[in-house]
Structures are given as structure tokens and as C-alpha cells.
Amino acid sequence: MNGPKHTSASSSSGEKQSWLDDTQNIDKIFWGVIFLSVILMLLEPFYYKKPYFSFEGSFGFYGWFSFLACAGLVLVARSLGRVFERGEEYYDADRNSGEDNR
Amino acid sequence: MLWGIPPGLLLILGVLLVPLLPGAWRKAYMTILPLAGLWALAGAETGVFYTFTFFTYEIAPVRIDGLSLVFGYIFHIAAILSVVFAWHNNDTVEQMAGLAYAGSGIGAVFAGDLITLFIYWEAMATTSVFLIWARRSDSAFRAGMRYLIIQVGSGVLLLSGAILMAHQTGSVAFDKMTLGNLATWLILIAFGIKCAFPFFHNWLPDAYPEASVTGTVFLSAFTTKCAVYVLARGFPGTELLIYVGAAMAAFPLFYAAIENDLRRVLAYSLNNQLGFMVVGVGVGSALAINGVAAHAFAHILYKSLLFMAMGAVLYRVGTVKASELGGLHKSMPLTTIFCIIGAASISTPLFAGFIAKSLTLSAAAKDGYPVIWLILMFASAGVFLVSGVKIVYFAFFANDGGKRCKEAPLNMQIAMGLTAILCVVIGVYSPWLYSLLPNDVAYEPYTLSHVINQLQTLIFSALAFALLIRFKFYPPAVNSIYLDFDITYRKWLPVLYKWIVSLVSPGWKSMLQDLRNGLHRMVAYMFRHHGPEGILARTWPTGSMALWVALLLGGFLLIYYS
């Protein structure tokens, strides 16, 4: 079970300082992620990938493909965003911002 | 079948008692009802029941077989979880609408012919719109109205397709159809609208975020998955669906990446997941159909879990705008954990999503669609980034928006807990879900290579996200909307309509005016002759009466003697 953010099990609610607050811990997590990705790339030659397609067999295909995919996705989305962005009241104020709650 | 009542109808009729029961009794009754339905379904044997002939058409209201059973189970489970999630909410309209909506969804799944399907199809549309209107805000009302128009429009297309088919083939049975004629095209488009095909998808991101906190959880489960079921039943192996599915899997991610309202992000990612299922239906092999069923099963669970988490945030904080949230993990720790489980179970091993989606992916790969498989890989990486990481990060961990609130209410926690447990259990012990699937195909998800490949995909997309955030490349969440295809019918169409009206109306008004004048003149003319003073109505002197008698006699005699 991993994900970039790893919450501390014992974080308490309320104003007390949570483990994540100081930047030093966040750096630890960031470098942890990089370390994990490097290990997974190294594991590559030790298992047989049963590729269906030729390009699937290349070295660490899943890794770099998904990295490029996500990065590309976000960057393209950002530029597209600027083109399609409109103010809140574009459809003559018929879309509120989901303020009131149930 | 409980006491002989068809599965869907049990819930729909059961709803009628809901308003009569007070407080706690009502909540208990509303939970027991789907439970009873599930229990009855578990015992039911496959086959077609209650068939009767309507005019000359064979109507089979209840058809139970492998495919419909899976969807039946998950719909009941989703109904139970959504009801538990909505325990805190005692708005009768929403409670009744929710259950009736679930009932009609289940009914549609077991429909054996197009007419029963149409009836439940319309029932789904009309009951679900109340979940949106229950928000009772002006924008919710308008979004609900657009939603209703589109859903009922899909119903109308379905009906016309069914009528055409009945006309051509003489039967309304709902089985595998080929795309040859107009009837099946109409039916496909009708299914497509509810399955959020590209260009028909706008009701999803438009209406779901506007629905009420608990409404969206209901909505997320039934309409779209029922559409997937009918596609799987009606059009398995249709080549076109593969490309449509691929498109559906790709384009919503771009919107989700930059969207501010987190529930709208989830709606777009729901659309993306539907793309996977549609591709599965398109491939159509036994493995693919299994994949579709498994993916639908898992997806209902983790998507409703995510919607529940966001619902809890909306319920407590009052907004799900990424720009105003952040740092909630301190005040809502449990919801954070559940949200992470939800995000993880999209495609992480040991969670539900992984074992379900891999079926579809390998089916696509086996049948040799390299480009499609690549798009699906891109989509699965993207969706993890967008709906998994982004939601969790922006809602709970990003820079502290300074909002403090209590933890989600107990019933919400129970609901989210149950769903999370289900996600994990299914993920870990995959043979249980595989046993439920329609076609029995041997498939082992947990091979070493598959797990490592999947881990690589996930860790590298997380890496991408971390780098983008670290170096501030990630677009800041800003309070604005992004145009989608629905601009056509929400902006351009009205403008066009107003322009046409301005052109036509002067001519139209003058024509009406002439008509009215003509009418008045005619009535006046009539009045002059037939009114009280008119020649015909005045009391005639006796003499003229006698004259008329003589004239008529003369006339008749003339005719007779001529």
C-alpha cells in the first residue's frame, strides 16, 4: 500500500502539530518515492514480463510510460485549461460553486 | 423473488411505506428492504419468469442469468451502502427517490424485453432527478432539468428503437443486437446517452456535482452501470464500442486534471472508468465480458466510496472546491483514510480495482488491439493520478485552507468503512468475485510480473505528481469552469433560438392579428343577420310567415310538375 503521502497513524485531531507539518518530513516522503521507483526499475531484469506486444518488452516500459503519460497529461491539461477557462458566471450564473451543504 | 415480487418492484413498491414510518423505524425499514432483496436474489434460480403477452408481444419482466445476477447483487449492495450513508438525512423526498431509483435500476437489469426495460429506464430517469432537485438550489434545479431532458430523451430513443424493432422483427425480446438497421442504432444511441458516450456525456459532470450530498452516492451507482449492463447484454463484440470506449477513457482526464470542484473531478473519472467497461463490451470475448462485470462491480464500490468521502467533506465543510480545501486530514482523519483506500482501490494490487481492470486490459491485449491497450494504459495511469492522488492531496493534505470541522457523522463512517472493507476483501480474495462472474474463465491476477508492472505504473505516476507539485508545474486550482461540449446546447443553441424568434416574430404577430380581425368581422356579420334584431331572429309578422308557406308550396308544386 503506497502512495506519495503517507499519513501517520497516530495523528490527533484539533490544533496539535501533526507529523506532516514540518517540511523536513515531507522531503523524507518525496525522497522515499524516488527511492521506491529506482528499486522497481532495478527489479526489471529479474522477472519475465510475458509481454503481449513488442514495445511492452522494452526496459522498464511500464515505469517510464506512465511517468510520461501523467506528466504529459497534466501539462497538456494546463495549457488546454487556459484556452477553455471561463468565469464562474459563464452560463449566466446558473452554476453555483456548490457552497451550501446538505 | 421475495414473496413472488420481482426484484426491482420490491424496492419501488416498498418505497410507498417509507413516508408512513417515523424516524428510526424508517431508517431500519429502508436498510432491511434492499437486504431482503439481496437475500431473495441470492436464492433465486436463473430463468425467465412472469412472462405474459401484451398485444402480440412476449413480455418477460424478470430474466435472471449470470450477467444480470452480478449486476443485481452489486446494485443491492450499493443500495444498502447508500442508504446507510444517508441515515443522517431525513428528507423524505430524497429517501423515497433514492430507494425507488435503486429499485428501477435493479428492475432494468432483470428486464427480459425492451418494453419492461423502457418502463424501468424511464422510472430511473424520473426518480433520480429528485435526488438532484433535493439540493433545492436554483442551479441544482436547472441542472436537474437538463439532466431530466437528456435522460428522458434517451428513453424516447429507446422506445422508438423498440417500436421499430418490434415492427421489423415482430418481437421485443432484449438480446444480442447487431448494428445493421435504424432500430438498433436508435437503441445504441439511447444506451450511449446513459453510458455517457462522448458528446452525450455532459449530464454526468453537469448534474452529479449539483446533486445533494447523499444523492450523488446513489446516482454514481445505478444509471451508468445499468447502461453498461444493457450494452453488455445488447451489443457485445461491437467493434465501434472499442474506439468509443477508448475515447471515453482518454478525454475526461484532461478536464479532471484541472477541474476545481472535486466531485466534478470524480464525475469525469467515473466517465473515464466507463470507457474501460465500454472497451470491454466492444472486445466482447468471454474474458472481456467478465472484465466488464467485475470492473462494474468494483467500480461501483470504490467510486461510491470516493463520492462518500467527498460527500462527507461537503457535508462538514460546505464546499468541495479544491481552492478552498486542504489540510483536512487533521480534522477528518478517518475520512482521509477511507478516501486513500478508495483512491488506492482504483488499480492498486490487493484492492478491488486491480483484479477487475486487469481482466479488461488483458482481454484487449489478447485480442490484439495495441493502440487501444496503450490508451487504456495511459488512462489507468492518468486516472490514478487524477482521481486518486489529486483528490486525496488537494482535499486532505495540500496547504492548509484553515478550515476546521468535526469528523464525518457516524453513519457516514460506517458506510465508508463497509465499502472500504468490501474493496479490500474483494481485492485480496479475488476468486470470490470471479465466482460471481457470468462466464467462467480461468484468470490469475496475482502473477509476479503483473503485480510489479502495476506497481511500476503507479509509483511512476505518483513520482510525476510529486515532481510537478515540487516544482510548482501543477496548475493551481482556480475558481472557474472549463467549457465542455455542453456549451453547444447551453450557450450557442439559446442564442440561435433567440435570433430566429426575433426574425420570425413580427411576421407571426401580424398574421395572428389579421386572423383575429377576420374573426371579429365574421362574428359581427353573423350578429347583424342572426342577432336579436337580425332578420332571422326578429318576430316576423304573421303575414310574412303565411307568405313563406305559400312560396314554399308553390316551389314544391313547380318542382313536382316540372
Add this chain to the structure above:
Amino acid sequence: MGDWEFIVGHYNYWIAIFLAMTGLYIVIARGNLIKKLVGLNVFQSSVFILYISLAKVEGGTAPILARGIDIYSNPLPHVLILTAIVVGVATTALGLALVVRIRGEYGTIEEDDIHSQDESM
């Protein structure tokens, strides 16, 4: 039977027709209510003459059953006309009664005046 015999031979029918037409004319042309009733009577009397002339048998005497009378005119029309006369009398009596009441109510028996009074009301 030539035209001349035709006219002379049926002179009683010509009288009946003449009476009918004058009767009708009086009803149509005259505004006075009583004159209309008189016209009506003239018109009905033309019917009586028509029936009686039907009954005439050449050389027949009055239809009385007595010895020595063997040729007599047809009694049936006579009897019918008896009834018709009674009906005519009854109608005229009723008409006159109505005229008396109208005179009482309207003060006039000229149809035009009555008509104008009604219109003005």
C-alpha cells in the same frame, strides 16, 4: 272536353281555388288581427266547397234514407265537412278570444303596433 268545357265543367273547383287564394291573401296582406281571422275563415270555406263538390252525384238528391230515394250524393264528404266546420268555428272562437285579450293587453289589434310595442319594451 276542350279547354272551354274544362273551365266551365269544373267551375266549382275554380271557386274553391279563388276562395283559397283570397283567404290566403287576406291573411298575408292585412295587418288587422280580426281581418286575418276572417281571411282564415274564407280559406277554410274553400276547403268545404272542395269536399262538397267531390260528393256531388249527377242527379243525386240529399243523402237521406227513405223509400223512393235511390240516387243520392255521397254522404261521407258531407259528414267530414260537418266536422271541419266545427273545427273552423272552434279555431275562430279561440282566435277572437285571443284578439280580445291582446286588445286588453296592448290596446290595439294592429299587428304592426303590437310589434312596435314589443320591440320598444
Add this chain to the structure above:
Amino acid sequence: MLLAHLPALVIVIPLICAPLCVLLRGKDWAFIVALLATWASFACSVLLTIQVMKVGTISYAMGGWAPPYGIEIRLDALNVFILLIVSGIGSVVAPYARNSLLLEHIEERAYMFYCAYLLCLCGLMGVAVTGDAFNLFVFLEISSLSSYVLIALGSDRRALTAAYQYLVMGTIGATFIVIAVGLLYQATGTLNMADIANRLPEAGYTNRTVIAAFAFMVIGAGLKIAIFPLHQWLPNAYTYAPNIVSAFLAATATKVSVYILLRFVFSVFGVEFSFVSLPTAIPLLVLAVLAMFLPSIVACFQTNVKRVLAYSSVAQIGYMVLGLGFVSVAGLTASILHLFNHALMKGALFLVLGAVFYRIGSCNIDRMAGLAKQMPWTMAAFVGGGLSLIGVPLTAGFISKWYLILAALEKGWWYIVVLIVVSSLIAVVYVFRVIEAAYFRDAPDDLVNVAEAPISLLAPAWILVFANFYFGVETSISVGIAERAAQSLMGAG
């Protein structure tokens, strides 16, 4: 024994009771006698109907004289149906008289009213039953004279002029009929209608006398029916007559005259002569269509509701003559059926107006504004009758319109169907005008607390309204008899 003389009994009962009422002088006694007389005659006619339906034509020689010489009472399906209508309406309307007379200032001479009423009833039934042509004229005169008296009893002074005009026109009409009978007698030498029919072929259908007789008969009967150009006497007569009289006459008098026309044209002269050798169908159809439209339009502009109904009667008579003009079994069935249904409709509507007049003293549409709130039952009856007049399904009116349209379609005259439908739409206009006034406008200020009409007025109206709906749904009796009558007429012709 008594049953053998039933045909004669039907007429004799009202004939004897009429003078009896006068002798009794007392208002209540006269009423009881009149009531019993009408109910007895209705019972007799029901028995006769059953007998005729079982046995077929009944022939009864008055005073034992054999038919061609003596006066004969012949009853076939048509006669008995008319008899049923007249005595039925008579018996329903009779109890109405008790109350509605109190107001209309003839209260002290009520016994005279009952006597005239019984005479009129006897005359009409006499016309319906008799088989003798001249006897028919005599009974016609009896009924006409008594109806002139009845109309003249109206509270409005214009009733007198209306009665006078009706007298003049009625007498002219009757005289035309007697001329026709005379000419027929001249041509055939007999007065018994069945006998005339047998002897006419020898007299030759090209015989001028017979043609003249036919013309006089058609015009004479037409005038008594009040077919379109000859209808001018009817509106005033029905409007200014007392309400019970207009209800009774509207439902029966014109129906009997239509019977006369049917009997002579079809049974005596025969279809072959009347419609094939002589072009009677076309003029009748033209007059009928005119009758369907012009009076209806006039009715839309009237302010006095009774006058509206009077003009509507002229229009409905147009339908009957239209059915007659088709010269087919279906057409005749429709026409005879409409006799029956129209009697129910108009009877009900006029009785309702009687109740309204009894309470607010006028039938003016503006005075009736907002009446539904105060007199709900009365106005509901009006709506019932109105729906039947328009010909809304499930009412008697619809049935007759339906058969009329069937007859028109059978002849292939679809434009006639269009005309029928359009004229019913006009009927909607003048009926709805009244309903709109009564239901949707608020009452004039001086008519605020108007009590509901008394039961004795409402009961007869509601009986007829129920009859309207009953015969709108259960049509076996009305259509059954009408069908047999039509077949017998066409067959005999």
C-alpha cells in the same frame, strides 16, 4: 277483456278525464285526476309497446266498424314508439305542473290548464295511433287548439301574440293537410291510410291530384314540424309559454308532426313515388341543412335561454328531416331515434329552466349568472341535458348523431358528416354560453341567496337527465324499436 280494447283506452282515458278536471274545479283534485290520467295512459302505451313488439301490427276497429269504412287504430313499431314518447313525456311532466303553476298567476284557473293539457295529450296520442287520414286531421286539430290555449296561458303578454301567430300558422298547416286528405279521397275513394296505400297504384302515380295532394301534405306537415323556413312561429311560442307547456310541447308536438310526415310519405305514398318519381329528397336535405345551421347560429346570440333552446329545437328538427332525406333504413332509424332522444333532451332542459324561472323569475342568461353555486342540482341537470344536446358520448344525443353519421357514410355523403359535426360544434357554443354564465360568472347582487329548486321540480328534470344517460348507454330498446319502425316503413313503401 279490457286488454282487447287497450288501443282505444289509451286515447279515451285522457279524453274523459279532461272534462272531469273541469267539473272538479278544486286545484288539487284536478291535479290528481290529470296525474292519474297521464300515468294510466303511459302504462297502457307501455303494454301496447310490449304487445306490438311481440305480435307486430295491431289493428283495432273503433266501434266495431270494419277498417276501410270504420275508423281503424293501427299500431306498428313506429306508432307505438311515438305513443311511448308522448305519453312518457306527458307522465314525467305532469307532476311538474303542481308547483310551477303556483307562480305563473294561473293558479286559480289551474283546472282549466289541466283540462287543456289532457286534451293536448289526447290529441297527440290520437294522431299517433289513428289509421284514418281524416281522423288524423281531427286529432291534430284537437291537439293544436289545446296547445294554442296552453301557450296563451303564459305570464308574459307576448304569449298571446305568440299563441295567435301559432293559431294562424297551425290552422293554415292543418287546412293544407285536410286539402291533401280530400284530394287523396278524391283519387282513391277511401280514407283509411293502409287502404289508400293499396289503391294509389290504380289511381296512377302520374295523376296530378295525387301529386298535388303530396305537395300539400308535405308543406302542411312541414309547417306543423316547423322545418326551417316555416319555423317562425315556434321560438315565440315556446319562449313565452309557461315552462311546463314549453317543456311538453317541445318534446312532443313537433315529434308527432314528423310522424305524420313519415307516415304519409313512406306508408301512404310509398318511397318509390315520394322520392324516386318526385324529387323530394333534395329539397328536404337542403332545408334540413339550412335548419341545422341558421337557427343554431341565431341561438348563439340569444339572451333568453328558453329562446336559445327553442331555436335549438328548430335545428334538431333539421337533423330529423336530414335522416328522413337519406331515404335509407339507416337514415330513417337515425331520424326516428332522434325523435326519441330529442324528446328526452329538450324535455329535461326546459324542465330545468322551469325550475330556474320558479326561483329567479327569469330565464335571461345574465340573470342566471353564477346560479350554479346557489342551485347546484338544477344547473347540474342543465349540464347533463346540454351534454346530450351536444352529443357527447355516453349520452342519448351521441347515439342519434352516431346513427345519423353512419347513415350519411352509408350513402357515401361524407360532406354531410362534416356538416353534422360542424353544426354540433355550434351547439357546443350556445350550450357552453349558458354553462359558462352559470358556473364561471358571479351572481348579480340582488340574486345572492337563491334557494335550490323544490324536489317536485327537480325530480322530473333529473328523471329525464338520467333517461338521457341511460339511453345513451343502453340503446337496445330505443335503437331496437327505431330499427323495426324504419324497416317497416321502408319495407311497406
